[in-house]
Amino acid sequence: MVSESDGRLQLFLRDLVSSYEELEALLFLARNADRALSGSEVAMSLSATAESIDEALKSLAAGGRLLEVTQRSGVLLHRYAPKNEADRLHVSELQQAYDERRLSVMQMMSTNALERVRSAAMQRLADAFRIESGKK
Amino acid sequence: MMAPAAYALGVLTSILCAVLLIRSYRAQRSRLLLWCSLCFVGLALNNVLLFTDLFIVPEVDLELLRSATALVALLLMLVGLIWEES
Amino acid sequence: MNDFLLGALTLASFVIGVFFLRYWRATKDRLFLLFSAAFWLLGLNWTLATVARPLALHAYVLRFLAFVLIALAVLDKNRRKRSQR
Numbered sequence A: 001m002v003s004e005s006d007g008r009l010q011l012f013l014r015d016l017v018s019s020y021e022e023l024e025a026l027l028f029l030a031r032n033a034d035r036a037l038s039g040s041e042v043a044m045s046l047s048a049t050a051e052s053i054d055e056a057l058k059s060l061a062a063g064g065r066l067l068e069v070t071q072r073s074g075v076l077l078h079r080y081a082p083k084n085e086a087d088r089l090h091v092s093e094l095q096q097a098y099d100e101r102r103l104s105v106m107q108m109m110s111t112n113a114l115e116r117v118r119s120a121a122m123q124r125l126a127d128a129f130r131i132e133s134g135k136k
Numbered sequence B: 001m002m003a004p005a006a007y008a009l010g011v012l013t014s015i016l017c018a019v020l021l022i023r024s025y026r027a028q029r030s031r032l033l034l035w036c037s038l039c040f041v042g043l044a045l046n047n048v049l050l051f052t053d054l055f056i057v058p059e060v061d062l063e064l065l066r067s068a069t070a071l072v073a074l075l076l077m078l079v080g081l082i083w084e085e086s
Numbered sequence C: 001m002n003d004f005l006l007g008a009l010t011l012a013s014f015v016i017g018v019f020f021l022r023y024w025r026a027t028k029d030r031l032f033l034l035f036s037a038a039f040w041l042l043g044l045n046w047t048l049a050t051v052a053r054p055l056a057l058h059a060y061v062l063r064f065l066a067f068v069l070i071a072l073a074v075l076d077k078n079r080r081k082r083s084q085r
Helices: A004-016 A020-031 A039-046 A050-062 A085-100 A102-127 B004-028 B031-056 B063-083 C002-027 C030-051 C053-083
Strands: A067-072 A075-080
Touching (some): A004 A085, A004 A102, A020 A039, A020 A050, A020 A075, A020 A085, A020 A102, A039 A050, A050 A067, A050 A075, A085 A102, A102 B004, A102 C002, A102 C030, B004 B031, B004 C053, B031 B063, C002 C030, C030 C053
Antiparallel strands (some): A067 A075
8 A cells, every 4th residue: 555655754754753752833824934933933823832833843954954044133034945855855745745635654754653662672672782881 | 622711700790790790780671681680690500500510410411400490590581682672 | 392492483583583684774883783693593593502412512603602692682682882872
C-alpha cells in the first residue's frame, strides 16, 4: 500500500517533523514563503497557542535545513528557506499529500512517533551500561 | 581444560551487567530495562551454578538446574523484547 | 529433559541475538552488535552441549568468549562515552 514516494515522505517526516504543530507550522510558512513571521503570528493564523508554535518553530529551525531565522527588535522571525532542492520538493509533496490525503500523512507521523519511542527505549538500554552515573 | 578464572569472568561480567541494568531500571523505570535486568540476574545465577557445579560440588550434577535457570533468564528477556515491540 | 532445555536455550539465544541485531541497525550502537554476537555464541555453546556431548567441555570456550564480548561491549561503551556524545 505504501508507494515509494510515500516511503520517502515518511523518512522526510521522520527526520524533520515530529509533531502536528511542526507539520502545520511548516506548511503554513511554506505557503507564505516570501514572509518572515514571528511565532505569535503563526500561532494566530493556525489558532494554536503561542507556546506550542514557538516550540515547534524552534524544533523545525534546529534541523537547519528548512527555516531561516532572523531577529528584529528581540522577536524571532521565521522564513521558509529550504537549503536544498530535495527538501523543497518533499515539502511541496507534503503539502499536496496533506491536502489530498490527510489521513495517510497523519498515519505516517504516528508510525514515526512510535518508532521514535522504540528507538529511545533501545538507546536507554544501551546507555544503561555506562558505569558512571552522569546519565544523559 | 580452562582455569576457574575463566569461569569467574562469566560470573563477574553477568553480575556487573545485572547491577548496571538494575540501577538504570530504578532510575528510569523503562520496562525494557526491567526485562534485561532479570535476564542478567538469571545469567549471573546460571554462571554461579556452573562454577559451583564444576569446582565446588563436582560430585553433584547441577546440569538440569543450570539449564533451567538459564532458560528462565532468556525467556524473560525474550518476552520483554517481544512485548516492548508494540 | 536437559536436551529439551538446551534446545529451548539455543532457540531463545538465537532469537535474542536477532533482536539485538535489529537494535544495532536501528541505533548504530556497537554494544548491540557485540551483544548479538555474544548471545549467538551462547546459543552455539548450548547447541554443542546437546548435539556433540563429548565436546561439551570445549563448548565452554564459546561461553567464555560470549562473556568476553559482553565485557568488551561494556568497556567499549564506557570508554567512548568520555570522548564522544
